[in-house]
Amino acid sequence: MTLIDSRPGIAAAYRALTESTGVYVDADAVVSRLGPPLREEIRRWFPPEEVETAVRTYRALYPEYAITTSLPLPGALAAVAEVRAQGLRVAVVTSKLGRLARLHLEHVGLEVDELAGDLFAAEKATALVEHGVRLYVGDHVADMVAARAAGVPGIGVTTGPCDADELRSAGAEVVLPDLTGFPRAFRRLMRLAL
Structure with missing residues (x-):
């Protein structure tokens, strides 16, 4: 989500x-x-x-x-494009089984460089570190746990089951209603990380 x-x-x-x-x-x-x-x-x-x-x-x-009923969420395609425009790679780290997540990504036309599946909460941190992720975006408090465990900023989006207060309490540095605001938040966080 x-x-x-x-x-x-x-x-x-x-x-x-x-x-x-x-x-x-x-x-x-x-x-x-x-x-x-x-x-x-x-x-x-x-x-x-x-x-x-x-x-x-x-x-x-x-x-x-x-698979076939899945749609990209608002701003998703632009968010991936923004990461690539900054010369960075896109990694998806998900609790969904990797081969099933790949089917979704292919269906909606989202190309990613790395995909790690069947991971949840702090388990995701291993993949985040392994793939050199510099910022993690997620819709669940467990995603913010993963970002903290990996030592990277977390951006929360309220398109999933968790609301803004839950995501902030779990450590999100920024909370967005969806990914349409991601490019600006991403550029700001990347400037702060330099």
């Missing part, structure tokens, strides 16, 4: 999971709290002994249901 609005497709994939398994999953509730790893959500609905099977089933359904 930072670059791409995947909520409609994720909801459709969860509805397909319900149909496939017979276990009810409230898809609307799920998309209202996107961010944490898939297994955390699946554990809310399935007994422990069925979690891994449900995860595999969901991931098998995902490409059919979740």
Whole structure:
């Protein structure tokens, strides 16, 4: 929910999971709290002994249901272009499985230089450091935790489940309603980092 609005497709994939398994999953509730790893959500609905099977089933359904309805969020394409215009590389670090995240990025035409998936909160910091990320943008308090753990500024966007106060409290240096304001905030933070 930072670059791409995947909520409609994720909801459709969860509805397909319900149909496939017979276990009810409230898809609307799920998309209202996107961010944490898939297994955390699946554990809310399935007994422990069925979690891994449900995860595999969901991931098998995902490409059919979740990709084509995705759209870039406002300002996403311009944000990526701005990073490139400054001579920097674009890295996406996400809790979504990497191969599924790549399908989303390809669908909406967002080219990135690095992609690290299946990471959450402080786990993301390892990838941020490994890829030399100088600033991290995210929609969840866990993204701000990752930025702090990696020692880089965090920019929060309220396009996901967390509001501005939550993102600021988690350490966001800047909070934006969406990525349309990113180019200016990015240039300012890059000047301060020099």
